[in-house]
Amino acid sequence: MEGASEKAGDRSTNFVGHLAMICATGLGVGFFPFAPGTVGALWGLPLTWGLQHVLPAIQAVSIVAICLAGIPICTRAARYMGGLKDPGSIVLDEIASLPIVFFLIDMNNWRIAIAGFVLHRIFDITKPPPARQLERLPEGLGIMADDCAAAVYANLALRLVLWWNLI
Template structure:
């Protein structure tokens, strides 16, 4: 069980790659969305609900194991953030949209404009997960705004 929770929390161990683990997790998520993101909104929401649940559970477990509030190797929250960034959008085989969403999400996740930092104060896996979910919501809005300008 420990191996499985670590495997999930680290985004199939992408969070253990050298340097910038959050970016590696986000790249992995963007690639997966590029190849497999469903166009059906119901399926997108189901995927996000499952990822959210797995993120809270697995990130809480790994943070307790490592005795760190938000370990760098945990990237399932970035994966969730990317999924929310693409919510309601058809990123499947759209390289421009996939790259733009990745770029916007990483900038928002790194800068963390308010109210995102407030959610980091939540306990355990909730704090690890919810701040990236909110970053995904902000990124989704910005992607729609910027993407609308590009695709016109």
């Protein structure tokens, strides 16, 4: 298994694996003893808020770049952590996917921010198809893809909530 050999590998491999683990766990918040995904997703709020203040095209490119960068980071971190399929302590997927929930939706209203956050967590936890199937993709791709799909669902659900004036 590559994960086991990576921990026992040379210093540069260990350093890169350790650095990937630090990033993928949201600077360690992924090790929170309960609901690490929810706690980790909170780190996505400042990122999302910051992206709200750039042009939509820049926002879209930034979201795609962050999510794509998360694939090798999560792959390396999961290997470093023993080759687990999708360790619960890896929360970069929650952090990176939260901006998708609010893409082209203004989250300056606290009710909208809370609703989007809760919808993201609901869809990430329940993983309606095809999110559940995307989770089966290999390594970091599977770790990131299911959360991105859940975030798209949350974005669409939030748009319906806003369209129906429910908040």
